[in-house]
Amino acid sequence: MRVLLAAAVVVTLITADLHFNKLSTARSLLDAAATPLYWLADLPARLGDWSEAQVQTRASLLEENERLHRESLVLQGRSLQMASLQAENVRLRALLNSSALVRDDVLVAELVGVSPDPARHQLLLNKGASDEVFVGQPLIDADGLLGQVVQVSASTSRALLITDATHSVPVQVNRNGVRAIAEGTGALGTLEIHHVAATTDIAVGDLLVTSGLGGRFPVGYPVAVVSEVERDPGQPFARIAARPSAALDRSRHVLLVFIADAQPKE
Amino acid sequence: MDDSGYGYPVVLLTFLFAAVLAILPLPQWLMWGRPEWVALVLIYWVIALPQRVGIATALLLGIGLDVLEGAVLGQNAFSLTVVALLALVLYQRVRVYGLAQQAAIVFVLVGINQLICQWVQNLQGVGARSALFLLPAVSSALLWPVVLHLLRGLRRYYQVS
Known part of the structure; x- marks a missing residue:
């Protein structure tokens, strides 16, 4: 009972x-x-x-502090041109009649x-x-x-x-804008990209970024780096694996x- | 023998402790071999106090574990209920078994637990890709003597009945 x-x-x-x-x-x-x-x-x-x-010793803290200072200097230097580049980007996008990135x-x-x-x-x-x-x-x-x-x-x-087996994210190749879907495999450290035609221009080392399609993820965040491309002439699609960046x-x-x-x- | 149970909080505390052990962060290479702590503790209490700990306990415990693990609600409830049921059937024999035989029974019970969990996970599409998911059965069986002695000590010390 x-x-x-x-x-x-x-x-x-x-x-x-x-x-x-x-x-x-x-x-x-x-x-x-x-x-x-x-x-x-x-x-x-x-x-x-x-x-x-x-x-932690005082010495190691001082060392870390100095390292962080150096790092922050480098990052600040890199972002100096950011403002002008962003303004330029907005102008160019306006010329192209597309909406500005926020x-x-x-x-x-x-x-x-x-x-x-x-x-x-x-x-x-x-x-x-x-x-x-x-x-x-x-x-x-x-x-x-x-x-x-x-x-x-x-x-x-x-x-x-x-990387969860139930998760997929729309991506594009940063180099040429080829779009694809990166699916989790259940193994930490590998994503698979399915249904990419064998002739598509995608190579080992390509950075995949979010494409923003689907409306869930914003555009341009790095997702993974292509680690393996296998083109079998007998198969309609290439077998592509990628290593998550995060x-x-x-x-x-x-x-x-x-x-x-x-x-x-x- | 009066019928009012005694020392029930102790049982509850051991289950809570098992639940914490079940979600303790482990390094990646150890993850697959994590013993099924909750199932182990449940098996012990069913064998020791079959008139107190049974199907209902297993069901509630399983739902709690599902929430903790973020699993499909009902996955662990299902597997733990089956484990408790089998333990209820077997307890009279298991009590007189030697340690090695008991460990073998635990191996089988936790193995069944893992198979059911795997089956429900496959319904959701997140099943394991290898037979590694059976590893907890081995580690649980190996840890059975430790769990048995600890819990038996607790039960005698606090006179849980």
């Missing part, structure tokens, strides 16, 4: 979640309740970081946890609905696109990485992108 009841509950839950997506509110509530556990599980790593920061706002979020299941690439972030995070929001780190937010609760949110398994701080004119979906 009890077994039958349990079976009914399980079957209902799985169908409701998989096929009807009915449980998102319940999930976000439960997720909020689960946050303390994640915090607890993250505590050892946090303590490690903290003690490492505490016991710079996106970002919000720094910290990782609270990662999915314990190696086949599922999800991150738990410490920013949620109270920080105006929304479902579908793109997530980047210093090197490129990480993924997108798939579930938001009050103070945390869950993001899907671009440090998918190393970033502790990530950036949530607010697209300038996008409305929060839902």
Whole structure:
């Protein structure tokens, strides 16, 4: 009797979640309740970081400070021409009758946890609905696109990485604008690009950036670098693999992108 | 023997601890071999207190784990319920088994747990691409003696019944 009841509950839950997506509110509530556990599980790593920061010597801190100063000088130097280039870009785009690119706002979020299941690439972030995070929001780190937010609760949110087997992102080759779709494989460190004709101009080392098609990801964020191109004359499509640019398994701080004119979906 | 349970908070705490262990961040190369802590603790309590811990506990525990893992709601609820059911059927025999035989049973139970999880994940399209997903069965069986002694010590110390 009890077994039958349990079976009914399980079957209902799985169908409701998989096929009807009915449980998102319940999930976000439960997720909020689960946050303390994640915090607890993250505590050892946090303590490690903290003690490492505490016991650093004065010399190494000074050294790091100097390095950061140098780095910031270099970056400032590089961005000197940014203003004029941007103005020029806007003028040229106006000449071409296309809309000006607006710079996106970002919000720094910290990782609270990662999915314990190696086949599922999800991150738990410490920013949620109270920080105006929304479902579908793109997530980047210093090197490129990480993924997108798939579930938001009050103070945390869950993001899907671009390498998850259920994730795809529209990209274009930075060199020549060839468009394609980069799909996750479930392996951290490889994306696959499907349905690219064998004659398409795409080569190892090409940078893939977001194309902005589909309206979910803003244009121009680096996604991956093509690492393998295999053209088999017997196959209609080339087999292309790419290595994600972002440090998918190393970033502790990530950036949530607010697209300038996008409305929060839902 | 009175029927009112005793020391139930201890059982709850061990489950919470197992849940924390289940989401503890691990390095990439260890991820596939993470023992199924919650299943292990559940198996122990079902065998030790079959009149208290059973299907209902497994179901609730599984839903909690699904939320924690971000899995399909019902995935772990399904697998843990089956594990609890099998443990309920087997507990009288398992109690008199030696350590090695018990570990073998744990291997089979956690293996079944992994297979069910894998099946539900494949419904969603995020299944593992190799048989590595069965590795937790091995690591769980290897860790069974440790879990058994720890939990048995706890149960005797706090006289959970």
